[in-house]
Amino acid sequence: MDAPPTHDPIAELITNYNELNSSFIEELHEEPSALEFMRFVARNTPFVVRGGAANWQATREWSVDYLRNFLGDQPVNVAVTPAGNADAPTLYNPPSQPPTLVLAKPHEHPLPFTALLTHLTSPNPSNSEVHYAQTQNDNLRHEYAPLFTHHSHNLPTSIPWARLALARDPDAINLWIGNSRSTTALHKDGYENVYVQVAGRKHFILLPPVCHACVNERMLPGARYVRRKRGGDGTAEGEEGGLELVLDGEGGGDGEGGAVPFPIWDPDKPEENATEYSALARPMRVTLEPGDMLYLPCLWYHKVSQSCSPEEVCIAINYWYDMDYTGPLYPLSTFVRSVSNKNK
Amino acid sequence: MDAPPTHDPIAELITNYNELNSSFIEELHEEPSALEFMRFVARNTPFVVRGGAANWQATREWSVDYLRNFLGDQPVNVAVTPAGNADAPTLYNPPSQPPTLVLAKPHEHPLPFTALLTHLTSPNPSNSEVHYAQTQNDNLRHEYAPLFTHHSHNLPTSIPWARLALARDPDAINLWIGNSRSTTALHKDGYENVYVQVAGRKHFILLPPVCHACVNERMLPGARYVRRKRGGDGTAEGEEGGLELVLDGEGGGDGEGGAVPFPIWDPDKPEENATEYSALARPMRVTLEPGDMLYLPCLWYHKVSQSCSPEEVCIAINYWYDMDYTGPLYPLSTFVRSVSNKNK
Numbered sequence: 001m002d003a004p005p006t007h008d009p010i011a012e013l014i015t016n017y018n019e020l021n022s023s024f025i026e027e028l029h030e031e032p033s034a035l036e037f038m039r040f041v042a043r044n045t046p047f048v049v050r051g052g053a054a055n056w057q058a059t060r061e062w063s064v065d066y067l068r069n070f071l072g073d074q075p076v077n078v079a080v081t082p083a084g085n086a087d088a089p090t091l092y093n094p095p096s097q098p099p100t101l102v103l104a105k106p107h108e109h110p111l112p113f114t115a116l117l118t119h120l121t122s123p124n125p126s127n128s129e130v131h132y133a134q135t136q137n138d139n140l141r142h143e144y145a146p147l148f149t150h151h152s153h154n155l156p157t158s159i160p161w162a163r164l165a166l167a168r169d170p171d172a173i174n175l176w177i178g179n180s181r182s183t184t185a186l187h188k189d190g191y192e193n194v195y196v197q198v199a200g201r202k203h204f205i206l207l208p209p210v211c212h213a214c215v216n217e218r219m220l221p222g223a224r225y226v227r228r229k230r231g232g233d234g235t236a237e238g239e240e241g242g243l244e245l246v247l248d249g250e251g252g253g254d255g256e257g258g259a260v261p262f263p264i265w266d267p268d269k270p271e272e273n274a275t276e277y278s279a280l281a282r283p284m285r286v287t288l289e290p291g292d293m294l295y296l297p298c299l300w301y302h303k304v305s306q307s308c309s310p311e312e313v314c315i316a317i318n319y320w321y322d323m324d325y326t327g328p329l330y331p332l333s334t335f336v337r338s339v340s341n342k343n344k
Numbered sequence: 345m346d347a348p349p350t351h352d353p354i355a356e357l358i359t360n361y362n363e364l365n366s367s368f369i370e371e372l373h374e375e376p377s378a379l380e381f382m383r384f385v386a387r388n389t390p391f392v393v394r395g396g397a398a399n400w401q402a403t404r405e406w407s408v409d410y411l412r413n414f415l416g417d418q419p420v421n422v423a424v425t426p427a428g429n430a431d432a433p434t435l436y437n438p439p440s441q442p443p444t445l446v447l448a449k450p451h452e453h454p455l456p457f458t459a460l461l462t463h464l465t466s467p468n469p470s471n472s473e474v475h476y477a478q479t480q481n482d483n484l485r486h487e488y489a490p491l492f493t494h495h496s497h498n499l500p501t502s503i504p505w506a507r508l509a510l511a512r513d514p515d516a517i518n519l520w521i522g523n524s525r526s527t528t529a530l531h532k533d534g535y536e537n538v539y540v541q542v543a544g545r546k547h548f549i550l551l552p553p554v555c556h557a558c559v560n561e562r563m564l565p566g567a568r569y570v571r572r573k574r575g576g577d578g579t580a581e582g583e584e585g586g587l588e589l590v591l592d593g594e595g596g597g598d599g600e601g602g603a604v605p606f607p608i609w610d611p612d613k614p615e616e617n618a619t620e621y622s623a624l625a626r627p628m629r630v631t632l633e634p635g636d637m638l639y640l641p642c643l644w645y646h647k648v649s650q651s652c653s654p655e656e657v658c659i660a661i662n663y664w665y666d667m668d669y670t671g672p673l674y675p676l677s678t679f680v681r682s683v684s685n686k687n688k
């Protein structure tokens with residue numbers, strides 16, 4: 001990890017950006033108007049609305065008991081991982097081969113909703129598997145439709161100021177239910193994201209699109225956790241075994257094949273996997289309390305961890321609006337990536 | 345002029361942008377709301393409002409006669425050039441030295457307003473000097489204050505939707521009075537520009553900030569047209585002579601010194617002074633008729649020519665709002681420039 005050369009356009013880009021922009025998030029105390037929101041969209045700059053969703057029925061009433069009574073044993077898709085690392089760069093360590101970094105997708109498993117809640121709130125040993133309901137496929141309007149459509153909840157079908165400003169409906173509304181053991185690795189999305197914290201706390205680390213060269217994007221082969229079918233790890237024949245990483249396209253993998261570009265730098269371990277530019281990054285940190293709303297602009301890198309008391313769960317709902325690919329931001333972000341990759 | 349290499353990030357940037365954005369300007373037929381305007385600002389994308397200022401007293405009533413009666417012999421600053429090339433890359437051809445390209449500033453000369461009008465509307469031979477009132481220093485609220493403040497004009501002190509959206513007042517309101525012989529060379533400004541055509545027509549050629557590598561920016565020494573004081577060109581002693589270019593810092597120059605970066609490519613002569621990227625540019629062209637308003641986003645390159653009948657003048661008023669330097673656009677535009685210059 002050498003210092004970047006002077007007059008290096010990439011270093012200059014990051015430092016110019018840092019000089020002109022705060023690394024502290026703007027805090028609003030009421031929801032913005034559509035026009036105020038559009039000013040943030042134009043600047044591609046995050047903000048948090050403290051208490052912006054404090055009067056939602058969900059933030060006031062949803063709890064483990066409430067949800068258990070409401071959804072009962074309805075089956076839900078659960079992401080299961082050994083260490084809370086769904087969609088995360090993970091060391092793949094096959095016998096008699098050198099270890100390689102892969103993008104580990106979770107084992108996806110249907111569970112009765114009550115079983116998920118029981119798992120999330122049980123005193124699990126730290127080496128036990130981690131569960132996270134995080135399907136990110138508009139699950140609130142599909143898997144969790146009863147929760148969404150019930151008249152007592154009045155969950156908005158869109159965030160009014162975002163709908164007016166962006167002149168579109170959300171592409172997806174996602175429900176996230178987990179506990180302190182799950183972390184979402186640093187990544188970015190092509191969405192304008194309004195993220196609403198319902199229960200527990202979420203800790204976001206944010207980096208703007210200009211920081212591409214800091215995050216050490218690599219082409220990672222895809223892999224998925226698969227349940228060992230029989231007693232290979234000491235379990236008896238027929239019993240379920242532990243989780244095992246299987247490369248995409250190999251036996252048991254989901255065959256999607258191909259590597260995907262993914263950041264391998266973790267702002268919480270800034271010395272590991274750093275590039276010559278990582279030290280220039282000024283990560284923006286924000287913790288959402290129940291009732292807070294975050295505007296997470298498109299193409300921003302974000303790492304998300306969570307905390308809640310052991311007998312509770314962390315719940316969030318987020319609204320994803322397709323980003324606008326017209327204008328200069330998208331081609332310029334791609335340009336930063338091409339220039340950074342060319343210099344590698 | 346070679347073709348750009350394949351997988352060249354700069355070529356890819358321009359073609360990506362072209363694929364995602366139209367090279368035809370969006371035409372509105374009524375003024376946008378502040379929110380609609382902000383969507384264009386967010387996309388850094390121009391639009392024209394046909395007839396948006398058609399009911400301004402200025403577009404309805406200002407004519408050569410009206411202005412002559414109104415301003416009379418009040419002195420105004422006039423930009424005088426040999427060929428309509430105020431602030432334009434111009435060949436400087438000193439005796440016994442190789443010719444070099446410089447940025448030629450006009451000879452600035454106070455004239456009674458009636459004399460300006462007479463000059464602009466006289467049948468001048470094509471080799472005579474060109475006059476343009478274009479001081480660009482908030483002249484409408486200073487030099488032309490009587491025109492601005494007179495109750496019968498009701499000239500807006502700001503464009504309502506721009507003021508609401510940008511939450512600021514204009515930094516400058518400029519009046520431009522010229523004729524078909526003046527052209528403003530391709531350049532860019534750090535302003536959000538609302539440009540209102542009052543009389544005659546203006547022809548804009550627009551290029552987005554991603555096209556930096558197309559415009560062949562060079563460091564041009566500054567120079568200014570100076571009036572030869574005595575009969576060096578055959579005029580009698582004491583009589584005024586022709587215009588002569590003098591480098592900044594030299595005798596008679598204004599001593600600002602230093603070279604400035606300036607595009608030398610002209611989209612109307614695409615083969616001359618081209619870079620390997622110029623052919624990738626898709627210039628957006630728009631002609632403003634009296635009463636039309638143009639939103640010209642910050643950092644867009646623009647070349648402006650004009651046309652009006654010989655007995656009339658071209659009049660425009662534009663509102664310059666400081667651009668927002670926060671967010672990614674400004675640092676990314678600088679980055680494009682650094683990468684392009686590095687490759688030279």
Ligand SMILES: O=C(O)CCC(=O)C(=O)O
Binds near residue numbers: 183184189202316318
């Ligand atoms: O809440 C999380 O764990 C991740 C959220 C996220 O990545 C998103 O909303 O895009």
Ligand SMILES: O=C(O)CCC(=O)C(=O)O
Binds near residue numbers: 537648649
């Ligand atoms: O009208 C002209 O000649 C030039 C206008 C211009 O460059 C501007 O408004 O920034």
